[in-house]
Amino acid sequence: MYVSAYSSYSLRACSSGILLIPAPGPVFNGPLPIRGRFYVGITIYDIAKEAGVSIATVSRVFNNNPRVSEGTRAIVQEVADRLGYQPHVSARSLARRQTETISAIVPMLSNYFYAEVLKGLQDRMSATPFDLLVYSAPTLDDVGEQAEKALHRGRSAGVMLFSAPVKGDLERQLQQSDTPVVLVDCYHPGYDSISTDNRLGGEIAAEYLLAAGVQEPAVLMANPLSVPASHRMEGFRGMLERNGISLAPSHLVVSSEGYHDGFNEQAGYDGMMSLLEAGIVPDGVFATSDVQAIGAMDALRNSEYKVPEDVQVIGFDDLPIARYLGLTTLRQPMHEMGGRAFDLLMERMVHPESTVAHTVFAPALVDRQTTRSAIVA
Amino acid sequence: MYVSAYSSYSLRACSSGILLIPAPGPVFNGPLPIRGRFYVGITIYDIAKEAGVSIATVSRVFNNNPRVSEGTRAIVQEVADRLGYQPHVSARSLARRQTETISAIVPMLSNYFYAEVLKGLQDRMSATPFDLLVYSAPTLDDVGEQAEKALHRGRSAGVMLFSAPVKGDLERQLQQSDTPVVLVDCYHPGYDSISTDNRLGGEIAAEYLLAAGVQEPAVLMANPLSVPASHRMEGFRGMLERNGISLAPSHLVVSSEGYHDGFNEQAGYDGMMSLLEAGIVPDGVFATSDVQAIGAMDALRNSEYKVPEDVQVIGFDDLPIARYLGLTTLRQPMHEMGGRAFDLLMERMVHPESTVAHTVFAPALVDRQTTRSAIVA
DNA sequence: CTGAAAGCGCTTACAG
DNA sequence: CTGAAAGCGCTTACAG
Incomplete structure (x- = not known):
C-alpha cells in the first residue's frame, strides 16, 4: 500500500482557485469581521432606555411573562429586534439559578x-x-x-x-x-x-451460531474492563455451556488496549490474527462490536479464509454500515x-x-x- | 433478511441479572442522590467566612493571583478543598466577560x-x-x-x-x-x-482511474448544494476532459437528499443502482465519500459485478474503516x-x-x- | 498582601 | 400592568 504524505501548503493559488494565505503576511485586506473575545452588544438597559420602560419590563417580555400589556410588549419587541438584542446566557443562568x-x-x-x-x-x-x-x-x-x-x-x-x-x-x-x-x-x-441487554445479546449470538452449525466458536472481546463487552462475552459463553460446548481460554481473545478501546477495527484484526497465528481456525466468531468484526473479516480475507463458508462472523451494534457489508449482528437501537x-x-x-x-x-x-x-x- | 423487533421491557429480572424497574412503582428505595435542578453548594462567601478572609482574597487564590501570601493561600486552599468548593461557571463568565x-x-x-x-x-x-x-x-x-x-x-x-x-x-x-x-x-x-483541496482530490482520482485503464467512468455525488462534493466532482470531470474523456450527464448521479445528506451509504447504493438499472455499467466509479463508495460496492455485489475486476471504485475521506475494507480512497487528515x-x-x-x-x-x-x-x- | 465596593446582565419577589 | 431594588456568584480596579 502506498500513501503519499499529505501536507498543508500555503502561499500559492491551488487548483481549486483558493488563494492560500500563510499565517503571517497581509493578504486579506477587507474589513476584519472579528473584534475580540469580550462580550459587547446591547443589554436590557439599552433596550429599556430606548423603549422608555424599566429593565424589569424588558425582562418580562423575554420571559413571556403574561403580566405585560400588549402595547408595551410590542414596542419592547420592536426595539429589541431593531437593536438585535439577545439575552446573555451566563447572566440568565446566574439569575435563574438554572442552565440550559x-x-x-x-x-x-x-x-x-x-x-x-x-x-x-x-x-x-x-x-x-x-x-x-x-x-x-x-x-x-x-x-x-x-x-x-x-x-x-x-x-x-x-x-x-x-x-x-x-x-x-x-x-x-x-x-x-x-x-x-x-x-x-x-x-x-x-x-x-x-x-441494552448485553448478556442476552451474547446468548442470542451463541444460539444462532450453534444453530448454524458452528462447533468451534471463538470470541473477539474488547477490553475486559468494559462492562458491556464482558456481559456480551459471558452471555455467549454461558449459552455455549448450556449446550455442552465450552469456550476454551485459547478461543477467547481479549484486547489489551485501554479501558474503552478494543472497540475498533484494529483490535478485531489483531485478535483474529493472533488466533490464526496460534493455529486456531474457529468456524464461528463472535465479535463484541461491528467494527471489531470488520477488522476480523479483513484478517480472514488476508489469510484466504472465506466468510461465511470457512468462518462465520457475527458482530454487535448494527451500525448503519453493517447492512452494506452484509454483516450479521445484534442490533442496539442506538x-x-x-x-x-x-x-x-x-x-x-x-x-x-x-x-x-x-x-x-x-x-x-x-x-x-x-x-x-x-x-x- | 430478518429483523426481530427490539423492544424495551420492564419489571422482570432479565438474563443479565439487572432488575428492571418501570417508570411508576417504588422499587429502588435507597437514598436518592439527586436533589434538584437548582444550584446549591458553597460559594466564595462560605469559604471566606470559614477562612477568615475576604471574598476578594478567595477569588485571588482561585485565579492564581500572585499577590496573595503563601500563608493565606494555603489556608484558603485547605478550606476550599475541605468544603469541596468549585467556582460557579456562569458567575465567573459573567464577571470575566469571557467564557471557556x-x-x-x-x-x-x-x-x-x-x-x-x-x-x-x-x-x-x-x-x-x-x-x-x-x-x-x-x-x-x-x-x-x-x-x-x-x-x-x-x-x-x-x-x-x-x-x-x-x-x-x-x-x-x-x-x-x-x-x-x-x-x-x-x-x-x-x-x-x-x-482539504477537494478539486485536487477529484483530479487525483481521475488521473488514477485513467491510469488504471478506466474508459467509462461515473461519479456518485452527494447533494450538489454541498460545496465539497461539487468541487470533488468538478476536479474529477475537469481532469477527465483534459484527457479527452467527457463525463456524460448520464454518468453523473447526484443525490437528491437534503443539503448535507447524500454523504451516506444509502445514497451510494441508490446511485449505483440507478446507474445499473439504466443499463449503465461504468468500469470506474468515483464516490464523493467513503460511505457512498461502500453503498455502491454493495449494489455492485448484489448485481454480481466484481470489484475491481468489473468496476473499480474509489472513495474520499479515508475513514479508519476504509483500510479494513480495502477501499482505495483520497485521504483527508481528519x-x-x-x-x-x-x-x-x-x-x-x-x-x-x-x-x-x-x-x-x-x-x-x-x-x-x-x-x-x-x-x- | 488585603479588603470594601462596584459591576458583569439578568430575574423576581415586593409594592404600587 | 409596571418599577425599584435586591440578589445570583464571581472579578477587579482602587485604596490602603
Whole structure:
C-alpha cells in the first residue's frame, strides 16, 4: 500500500482557485469581521432606555411573562429586534439559578456507536432550548476528570454518562453532586439508566451460531474492563455451556488496549490474527462490536479464509454500515437510546424525587450474509 | 433478511441479572442522590467566612493571583478543598466577560467524517480549560438556527462552523457577531479556514482511474448544494476532459437528499443502482465519500459485478474503516484538521486583528484493493 | 498582601 | 400592568 504524505501548503493559488494565505503576511485586506473575545452588544438597559420602560419590563417580555400589556410588549419587541438584542446566557443562568445546557460524557466520538446515540440525542434535543456539551473520556481517569467538569456548579442541567463503570471515585462524585444524571450503556441502582441487554445479546449470538452449525466458536472481546463487552462475552459463553460446548481460554481473545478501546477495527484484526497465528481456525466468531468484526473479516480475507463458508462472523451494534457489508449482528437501537436518554434526563429534572427507572432494550438479531443460516434458509 | 423487533421491557429480572424497574412503582428505595435542578453548594462567601478572609482574597487564590501570601493561600486552599468548593461557571463568565466554551456546528454527528474531525479537536482541547458545545445542523435552515444559538451573547468564546456555504443570511450572522469563527471544510475570504483541496482530490482520482485503464467512468455525488462534493466532482470531470474523456450527464448521479445528506451509504447504493438499472455499467466509479463508495460496492455485489475486476471504485475521506475494507480512497487528515482548527481559533482569540489565514491540505491517494493498479503493480 | 465596593446582565419577589 | 431594588456568584480596579 502506498500513501503519499499529505501536507498543508500555503502561499500559492491551488487548483481549486483558493488563494492560500500563510499565517503571517497581509493578504486579506477587507474589513476584519472579528473584534475580540469580550462580550459587547446591547443589554436590557439599552433596550429599556430606548423603549422608555424599566429593565424589569424588558425582562418580562423575554420571559413571556403574561403580566405585560400588549402595547408595551410590542414596542419592547420592536426595539429589541431593531437593536438585535439577545439575552446573555451566563447572566440568565446566574439569575435563574438554572442552565440550559446538558452534558454528555462519552469515551470517544470516533466510536461510531456513540456517534449514532448522540445523533439520536441531538434529534430529540433540537426541539428544546437545551444545548449539548460533549466531553470525551477515553480512559477511566479521564472519566473522573471530565465528570468533574461536567458536574461543575452551574455547568449542566443534567449529565449523561456513557459506558462507565459507576463505582469508587466516580460513584462518589455523582453522589456529591445535585445534578441529575442518566447512565447510558451502563448501570447503577441509584441512577436512571438506559442500556441494552448485553448478556442476552451474547446468548442470542451463541444460539444462532450453534444453530448454524458452528462447533468451534471463538470470541473477539474488547477490553475486559468494559462492562458491556464482558456481559456480551459471558452471555455467549454461558449459552455455549448450556449446550455442552465450552469456550476454551485459547478461543477467547481479549484486547489489551485501554479501558474503552478494543472497540475498533484494529483490535478485531489483531485478535483474529493472533488466533490464526496460534493455529486456531474457529468456524464461528463472535465479535463484541461491528467494527471489531470488520477488522476480523479483513484478517480472514488476508489469510484466504472465506466468510461465511470457512468462518462465520457475527458482530454487535448494527451500525448503519453493517447492512452494506452484509454483516450479521445484534442490533442496539442506538438512535432510540439517545432519544430516550434525553427524555429520562428531562423527567428527572422535573421530578427529582421520582423512582429511579432502568430501561433495558432487548438486542435484535439481524441475519445477513456473514453467517451461514441465511444461506441455508 | 430478518429483523426481530427490539423492544424495551420492564419489571422482570432479565438474563443479565439487572432488575428492571418501570417508570411508576417504588422499587429502588435507597437514598436518592439527586436533589434538584437548582444550584446549591458553597460559594466564595462560605469559604471566606470559614477562612477568615475576604471574598476578594478567595477569588485571588482561585485565579492564581500572585499577590496573595503563601500563608493565606494555603489556608484558603485547605478550606476550599475541605468544603469541596468549585467556582460557579456562569458567575465567573459573567464577571470575566469571557467564557471557556467553544462551539462546533456540524451537519451531523452520525457522519463519520465529522466524528473523526471532532475527535481530533477534542484531543487537542483536552489540555485546555475549554469545553465543547456541539450543535447539529442537518439542513441549511438548521445552520442558521444553530449559528444563532452558538453566537448568542456569552455563549461561546469561539465557534467552528463545518461544511456550510457562508453566504446570505449566514454570512450576515457571522459578520454581526464578535465571536471568533473558524471555518472547517468550507471557505470564505473573511474567516480563518481549514479544508482539504477537494478539486485536487477529484483530479487525483481521475488521473488514477485513467491510469488504471478506466474508459467509462461515473461519479456518485452527494447533494450538489454541498460545496465539497461539487468541487470533488468538478476536479474529477475537469481532469477527465483534459484527457479527452467527457463525463456524460448520464454518468453523473447526484443525490437528491437534503443539503448535507447524500454523504451516506444509502445514497451510494441508490446511485449505483440507478446507474445499473439504466443499463449503465461504468468500469470506474468515483464516490464523493467513503460511505457512498461502500453503498455502491454493495449494489455492485448484489448485481454480481466484481470489484475491481468489473468496476473499480474509489472513495474520499479515508475513514479508519476504509483500510479494513480495502477501499482505495483520497485521504483527508481528519484528526489533524480538528486539531488545527482549534489552534486557529485560539490564535484568533488572542490576536483578533491578525491576518485571516487559510490552511488547505492536499488530499493523499491511498491505493488499496478496490482499484486495479494495486494489482497490476 | 488585603479588603470594601462596584459591576458583569439578568430575574423576581415586593409594592404600587 | 409596571418599577425599584435586591440578589445570583464571581472579578477587579482602587485604596490602603
